[in-house]
Amino acid sequence: MRTDANDDELEIPIVTTTRALIHDMLRAKILSGRNIWTYYSPKHNHAQYVVVNNLTYIWAMLAEGNPEISWYRPSELVVAYVDERGRSRKTSASFSVGRSDGRSEWISMAADGDDLASSTLARQVLEDAAKRAGAEYSVFTEKSIARKDIEIENWAVLVACMNRGRRNRFMLDFETRIIADSLNDAGRVTVFDLLGTPGVDEGKMLAAIGFSIAGGSTQTNLKTQRLCLASVLKWKDKSEAIEQQEGEVNQGSFVG
Structure with missing residues (x-):
């Protein structure tokens, strides 16, 4: 999950297939202090993905080996909302997922250092949007990978x-x-x-x-x-x- 404080701020794509975009953000120091992983996805005909932060990469590796996931791709839907202070914000899930049983799911990443107040509201906004789209919504956290x-x-x-x-x-x-x-x-x-x-x-x-x-x-x-x-x-x-x-x-x- 990624959330921006205003509509003019450049979003950080947590997953992308565009290496040039990552290069531009590195030059602008937007990704300062973040780990960046690149890999080829066997589940998607070996397309190259670039992911930001360790948790996202770990989820992707586990998804590649999960037979219950037919496909996954970077989420392109951005949801706008107003926070408790009346500020316009926007948020997006990390992945859209297709399950082998036909279900659709939106997945967000939530690291331990996330701002709990803002992320809780953003998750609720995403969960409501997912329901309207006929999809389930879940959050992948660092606790999800404990002892894995x-x-x-x-x-x-x-x-x-x-x-x-x-x-x-x-x-x-x-x-x-x-x-x-x-x-x-x-x-x-x-x-x-x-x-x-x-x-x-x-x-x-x-x-x-x-x-x-x-x-x-x-x-x-x-x-x-x-x-x-x-x-x-x-x-x-x-x-x-x-x-x-x-x-x-x-x-x-x-x-x-």
């Missing part, structure tokens, strides 16, 4: 693998078929075995693994275990819960 360090790291790695083996440049049919054949034969397969299959390109296989998990057809434990050679892949629709590997949580090195 491993999951966030896993998806940052998998998104990089998926971009490296992007489907608009490379054919992943062979690697995808190997995953399916292995799971149909044994019901489960390790990343080590998939990468060791004769004729497999390791980069393409890691991309295929990422796409299969993000697409909701397969699953592995990415919440408490770092993706590694010992990670076990299963069909998602044949198990409601992923079995934890025996012993302590695997803290092995990332693959890739």
